[in-house]
Amino acid sequence: MAVDIAFWILAAIAVVSAVAVVTLRDVFRAAIFLILCFFTTAGIFVTLNADFLAAMQVLVYIGAVAILLIFAILFTRDVQQGNPSNKLKVPAAIVGVVLLGVMVSSAVTFGWPESVYLPELADTADIGQRLFSENGYVVPVQIAGLMLLAAAIGAIVLMREK
Amino acid sequence: MSYYLIAPQITVAGFAVAVIMLDLFVKQKRLLPIVSVVGLLGGLGASIALWGQTETGFTNVLSVDRLAIFFSVIFCGAAALVVLASRDYVRNNFSRFEGEYYALIMLSVVGMMFLAAARDLIAIYVSLELVGISLYILAAFGRDGKSSEAGLKYLLLGGVASAVLIYGMAVVFGITGQTSLAGIYQAVAAAGLGLDNGMLLLGVVFIIAGFGFKIASIPFQMWVPDVYEGAPTTVTAFLSVASKAAGFVVLIRIFLEAFGQDLAIVSGWAMIFAVLAVLSMTIGNVAAIVQTNIKRMLGYSSIAQAGYLMVGLAAVSKTIGAGVTDPEVLFGPTGLLFYIGCYGFANLGVFIAVIAISNKIKSDSIADYAGIGHRAPVIALAMSICLVSLIGLPPAAGFLAKFYLFNTAVHHGLTWLVVIAVLNTAISAYYYFRVVKVAWFGTSTSQEAVPSGWGLRFALGISVAGVLVLFFYPSGVLDIARSAAEAVSGIALSAP
Amino acid sequence: MSVGVEHYLVLSAILFVIGMFGALTKQNSVVILMCIELMLNAANIVLVAFSRFLVPGTVLIDGHVFVIFVMVVAAAEAAVGLAIIMALYRTRKTSDATEINLMKG
Numbered sequence: 197m198a199v200d201i202a203f204w205i206l207a208a209i210a211v212v213s214a215v216a217v218v219t220l221r222d223v224f225r226a227a228i229f230l231i232l233c234f235f236t237t238a239g240i241f242v243t244l245n246a247d248f249l250a251a252m253q254v255l256v257y258i259g260a261v262a263i264l265l266i267f268a269i270l271f272t273r274d275v276q277q278g279n280p281s282n283k284l285k286v287p288a289a290i291v292g293v294v295l296l297g298v299m300v301s302s303a304v305t306f307g308w309p310e311s312v313y314l315p316e317l318a319d320t321a322d323i324g325q326r327l328f329s330e331n332g333y334v335v336p337v338q339i340a341g342l343m344l345l346a347a348a349i350g351a352i353v354l355m356r357e358k
Numbered sequence: 359m360s361y362y363l364i365a366p367q368i369t370v371a372g373f374a375v376a377v378i379m380l381d382l383f384v385k386q387k388r389l390l391p392i393v394s395v396v397g398l399l400g401g402l403g404a405s406i407a408l409w410g411q412t413e414t415g416f417t418n419v420l421s422v423d424r425l426a427i428f429f430s431v432i433f434c435g436a437a438a439l440v441v442l443a444s445r446d447y448v449r450n451n452f453s454r455f456e457g458e459y460y461a462l463i464m465l466s467v468v469g470m471m472f473l474a475a476a477r478d479l480i481a482i483y484v485s486l487e488l489v490g491i492s493l494y495i496l497a498a499f500g501r502d503g504k505s506s507e508a509g510l511k512y513l514l515l516g517g518v519a520s521a522v523l524i525y526g527m528a529v530v531f532g533i534t535g536q537t538s539l540a541g542i543y544q545a546v547a548a549a550g551l552g553l554d555n556g557m558l559l560l561g562v563v564f565i566i567a568g569f570g571f572k573i574a575s576i577p578f579q580m581w582v583p584d585v586y587e588g589a590p591t592t593v594t595a596f597l598s599v600a601s602k603a604a605g606f607v608v609l610i611r612i613f614l615e616a617f618g619q620d621l622a623i624v625s626g627w628a629m630i631f632a633v634l635a636v637l638s639m640t641i642g643n644v645a646a647i648v649q650t651n652i653k654r655m656l657g658y659s660s661i662a663q664a665g666y667l668m669v670g671l672a673a674v675s676k677t678i679g680a681g682v683t684d685p686e687v688l689f690g691p692t693g694l695l696f697y698i699g700c701y702g703f704a705n706l707g708v709f710i711a712v713i714a715i716s717n718k719i720k721s722d723s724i725a726d727y728a729g730i731g732h733r734a735p736v737i738a739l740a741m742s743i744c745l746v747s748l749i750g751l752p753p754a755a756g757f758l759a760k761f762y763l764f765n766t767a768v769h770h771g772l773t774w775l776v777v778i779a780v781l782n783t784a785i786s787a788y789y790y791f792r793v794v795k796v797a798w799f800g801t802s803t804s805q806e807a808v809p810s811g812w813g814l815r816f817a818l819g820i821s822v823a824g825v826l827v828l829f830f831y832p833s834g835v836l837d838i839a840r841s842a843a844e845a846v847s848g849i850a851l852s853a854p
Numbered sequence: 855m856s857v858g859v860e861h862y863l864v865l866s867a868i869l870f871v872i873g874m875f876g877a878l879t880k881q882n883s884v885v886i887l888m889c890i891e892l893m894l895n896a897a898n899i900v901l902v903a904f905s906r907f908l909v910p911g912t913v914l915i916d917g918h919v920f921v922i923f924v925m926v927v928a929a930a931e932a933a934v935g936l937a938i939i940m941a942l943y944r945t946r947k948t949s950d951a952t953e954i955n956l957m958k959g
Contacts, residue, residue, distance in 0.1 A: 200857045207865045214869050214892055218876035223885060230888050233869075237895050244862070244906040245913060249921055253898075256925045261891055261932045268884045268936045272943050281879045292875040296867055302556025303863035306533075311858035311907050318905070318913040323922070326915045333919055335364070335419050336484045339472055340926050342371060343488040346465045347930040349378070350495030353458045354506075354937040480920050487927045491934055498938045506942040510954060513935050514886050518877045520931075521893035524924055525870060528897050532859075532904035537916045 197313075199243050206243070210236040221279050223269050231262045248320045363411075363422045364475075366404040366430055367468050373397025374464035381457020391448075391813065394441045394460040398467065402434035405471075418538035419478045426475035428695060428842035429607045433470040436599045436702055437463055442817040443710040444592040446717050446810070451590060452499055459499060463596060466492035470604040477615060479527045479537045482608055486523075486572070489604055490516050493597060497589040508588025515581040516571065523568020529561035530616075539616040547619045553626035562627060565612065566634075572605030573664045574657075576637040586657030591716055594653055595709030598660045599702045606667060606698060610691050613671070614846040625675045632672035632775050638665030639782040647789050652712055653722050655789060656705070659748065662786060663701055669763055669779060670694025673770040690770065691846070693763035695839035700747065700755035700828050707744030707821030710814060711737050718808040724793060729802025736815075737808060738797045740822045745790045747825045750783050755828030762836070862903035870896035883942075883954045887935050894928050 209232065216229035234257040241250040326332040361368075377393055405427050420426075441460060448456055469488030476482040494516060498509020531537055534545035546558070553559045570578035586594050617623055642662030649655035673690030712722070714737050719726055731738040747754030750761075760783065764776045810818075828835055873892030880886050898921045905917030 197856060203857045203861065207861070210865065211868055211872075214872045217885075217888055217892060218872055218880065223882060226885060226888060230891065233892065234895065237899060240862070240865075240899060241902055243857075244902045246902050246906070246918060246921075249898075249902060249918055252922065252925055256929055257891070257895070260929050264932045264936050265884060265888055265891075268887075268939055271940060272884070279885055280881050282881055285879050288875050288879045292871045295874070296871040298556070299560060299867035299871070300864050302560055303867065304860050306555070306557045308859045309908065309910055311856060312910045314906065314911065314913070316913075318915065318918055322915045323918050326919050327922070333419065333478075333480055333923075335472075336478075336481045336923060339469070339481070339484045339488055340923060342465055342468060343484065343491055343927070343930055345375075346462060346488060346492045346495065347934050349458050349462060350491065350934050351937040353455050354495065354498055354501065354509075354934075354941045356454075480916075480923055483920075484923050484927070487930070491930055494934055494938070498941060501941055501945070503942065503945045506938055506945060507954065509938045510883055510935070510942055513931070513938060514877070514883060514890070514954065517887070517890040517931055517935070518874065518893070520927070521870075521873070521890055521897060524894065524897040525900065528900040528904065528920075531917060531920065532900060532908065535904075535908045535914060537920065 202239065203243050206236045206239045209233075210240070223279050224266070226279060227262065227266050227269055230265070231258055234258050234262060245314055245317050247317050248323060249318075363408065363420065364472075366401040366408070366434070367471050369404050370397055370401040370434070370464050370471070371468045373400065374461040374468070377464070378457050378461045387453075387456050390456050390460055391441050391445050394464060395438050397464060398434045398438040398441065401467070401471070402431055402438070405430035405434065418540065419481045420472070420475045421477045422475050423845035424842040425607065425611065425845040426471075428838065429474035429603060430471045432603050432698065432702055433467050433474070433600050436603075436706060437467045437596065439706050439710070439817040439820060440592055440596045442813040443595070443713050445813050447590065447592050447713050450717065452501070455499070459496070462492045462496050462499075466496070466596075467600070470600055473604050474607045474611075476608075477539045477611060479531065479539075479542075482612070483520075483524060483527060486604075486608070487520065489601065490520065493593070493601060496593040497585055497597070499593060500588075500590045504588040505590060508585045512581050512585045512589075519568050519571030519578060522564050526561045526564025526568060529557060529564065533557055533561065539612060542616040543619065546617070546623075552620075552622050559626075562617065563630070566609075566627075566630060569605045569609050569612075570634065573602050573609070573667070574638075574661050575634050575664050575668065576641050576661060579638070579642075579661050582657045582661055583654050586660070587651055587653045587722070591653065591709065591713050591722075594656075595706055595713065598656065598709065599705050602660065602664060602667075603698050603702065606671075606694065609671060610694070610843075611846060614674070614691070621675065628672045628675050631668045632772060635665045635668035635672060635775065636778050638662060638668065639779060640665075643782050643785045643789075646786070649789070650724055651722050652724050652727070652793065655724065655793075656708065656712075659786065659790070660705070662782065663705070663748070665782070666760065666763065666779060667694055667697055667701070669767050669772070669775060670697065672775060673763075673767040673772055675770055689840070689843055690763075690766050691843040692836070692840045693759070693766045695843055696832070696836055697759040697763050699835060699839070700759040700825070703821050703824035703828065704744040704747035704754065704756055707818060707825060708741055708748065710818045710821060711741035711744070714810045714814055714818070715808055717810070718806070724796055725800075727793065727797050728800025729797075730800075730808070731798035733802060733804070733806060734808035734810075737810065737818065740818050741797065742794045743822055744825055745794055747829075749787045749790045751787075753826070753829050755825045755832070758829055758832050859903050859907035862899055862907075866896040866899040866903070869893075869899070881954060883935075883939055886954070887932060887939075891928060891932070894924055898924055 213233040238253040472485035494513040646658035747756035876889035905914040
């Protein structure tokens, strides 16, 4: 099935680019691979019938987060080229592999519902209804607004001259 | 729609915006802390006014029950005391951004109050991030190297913790298909899952890890010493009390409301908390002994205090399950709530004294506290009383809090945990008393008095009064704590 | 075997562990921030996959709403993180301006 083939290709690219993010010596290239990883994630969302989220993923993660990160790299690039690791590489790798084993084995053995082909997309109108209705998540939306206010105040305070 | 239920949050958020506006247009910066305190007291009053109302409101997202109100009062009260104590410190260190400083404290209080009432994973996550982001900024507010580094470390480790938390929440959502705690409770009960199921255990462990960061439990404590030392002292004071309390209220709510199905699940996660409690107490206390910087020492001490507090989360097993309907059974979270109240007053008292002293001597080294007892007898006396309360000795509230909590734990068959906790209390006496000793019996190079503003003295007075009043008249607060804890235990108790 | 929820879970577990490994071992704070975004991305994949597969035949909207909130938080966190990194860079201006060791307590 086309969706399955798409999943395997996207998953392979996502894993390779994630590995590149943590291994590449050049921070700027790592950021480029992060963007690639974000793009493939958007593709994975499409295979999961979540087109609206795929668009959001491109807009927010690539359009905002990745650009911010690249700004940060460019601002500090004259002093920062390498991507060194601390001394905990080996223990962290062991812990990581064990954690991965636990996560994978418990995910595979759980016994999830059978997957069936699903032709229709998640309705964007439904997402909006759920977000803004009083029986839905209107209060978290307000809280997120306050959070963005706090972040904006903080960014201004921290960036201004003393 | 019952918007009056979030009146405390609306009040405080409104005053936060008002403070920023005032900062822009008013020359008299003196007004800012006053307006902030008025806003916080407004939030506190509005919370108290909601005590006992029965409407839960906002269907599955928020529930303004007694537990939420109890913690809202703690958050508003702690923030008001910190704001009162901040004025001189803020003047000296970041006078240009006074309004923003007070506004961010108030915004994080709003987040904490939402966190205390949230009973839906999405609401919990977003409120937690409102608290987190405000505090990251406040930690970096000093904008010298140390403060920025503290803020950065706090943000990065907080980011990792919240990513772990969101993964855990995603797993729980995946198992149950629900985001509301009540829905999760029913779905897990209906599927007959236990913690022997790898996926559910993974979700629970990741959620504990995410909040373990907030309450500064071992092994998620890496940020504590550096952030406590590097952040502005007023922010550290706020962080050590309010942020920790916020972590605990969510843990109480998530685990009792969503994972209180049967004795097997409850004793499973209670055991996790018991182990974390032992680790936090022991490592925190031992590491605190060798510290020479008072803020670092208080950082490790707060890790140890998180350990004592987690005893309250470990002592829940007997109240749940078939046949236990005895209302007189001691309930761990009741002790936890009372302990948080006592810890809040005592820790704020110590930090306010540290703020007063560091305003004058510009040093956080314990050695420089020599002879403070003669230069500022009132402040030193207040600090000593609060330190005695942190140890858990009479005549301070900490004694009763520890007594009640440990007594509860013994009733739940956790004698081994209590033995370790009492041993730890003895260790902690050493480093707390060392500060008292240096302050009163050390010889100081200077004889200058330590001046302090009226706001700071008032805040210190309230903290000490709280510590003493809770020792001599604990029953009222214990009753309130009991009825607050029962707001969540009611759900667990009704389980078949 | 057609692709089911397990495949997405394994993929996201791999991304999550890579991100966590990077976040705990890297010293460059911008790279650590990138690794945190990787971890959040992994969590998002889990949420969307569960929304798609959990109830056969329909899509659970709650999971999608959750992802939107995660994205908002990620953006805010990145903005504040960048601001603090710039503030730190301004005060230090040395070669280790953005270096940090998270595991040293």
